[in-house]
Amino acid sequence: MRERDREDAGLNGGQTLVPGVHVVHPDQPDWGIGQIQSVVGNRITVNFEHCGKVTINSEVISLTIEHERG
Numbered sequence: 382m383r384e385r386d387r388e389d390a391g392l393n394g395g396q397t398l399v400p401g402v403h404v405v406h407p408d409q410p411d412w413g414i415g416q417i418q419s420v421v422g423n424r425i426t427v428n429f430e431h432c433g434k435v436t437i438n439s440e441v442i443s444l445t446i447e448h449e450r451g
Contacts, residue, residue, distance in 0.1 A: 397446075401416065404444040406427075406429070412431050414429070415427035
């Protein structure tokens with residue numbers, strides 16, 4: 382992965398926003414939990430359980446990683 386893509390994906394900021402990670406949208410909790418499908422630059426495509434596929438601009442919205450409960 383290129384360094385620029387790593388920065389855009391949040392890999393240098395403590396969070397790891399990569400395909401397969403489960404997230405929630407902080408302003409749309411009714412969308413449910415989403416799974417990241419792809420990360421290209423600052424665009425993160427997420428498939429949410431109650432909303433379907435949405436593309437998020439990571440410069441505008443900070444997705445929250447949903448940690449496994451158990």
